[in-house]
Amino acid sequence: MNEELSLDQGSLVHAWQQQLPEYLNPGDSAQVEADLGNPQGLRIHINAAGRQFYSFDFECSYKDTREVSVALVDVERDGQTVNERSEKIQEMTSDYVRHLHECAQALQRITKPN
Template structure:
């Protein structure tokens, strides 16, 4: 049975902002914001480490207290939109999606009903 998410969006944003760096690659940085169009959603911006200046934008929506849906919104390199279908971008995206799911799993202690 899927349980409703009971944690408010502001608390989710703060929890993700604290927890997410532990799941990213060394040197990566992230910004987590509330998704204003979805009370159960977050917008996550990740700046990849290294000299290639890649940045990734994800939409993360809670389906219930356990499950999140993560979707890539945009990838940029040095401020310019890039082809998201290249092998390197696909590989990096898949790593970040995995990290976001791992972070959501770690935060389950906060999102589960009491």
């Protein structure tokens, strides 16, 4: 049986802001915001380290207390939308999706009821 998430969105956002940097690459930065259209969702913006100025936007929503679904919304390079199907972008995206799932796993200590 899937347990519904009982943590309020503000606490969830705060927890992700604290935890996520531990799962990103050195030099990457992230902003986590509430998804206003989904009370169990987050919007995550990641600025990739390096000189190429890539940024990634993800929707992350809780299916239950343990599992999140992550969807890529947009990739930009220096403020311009880029082709998300290029091999480099696909590789970076799958890395970030993995990091987001790892972060969600780590946060089970607060999302999963006792």
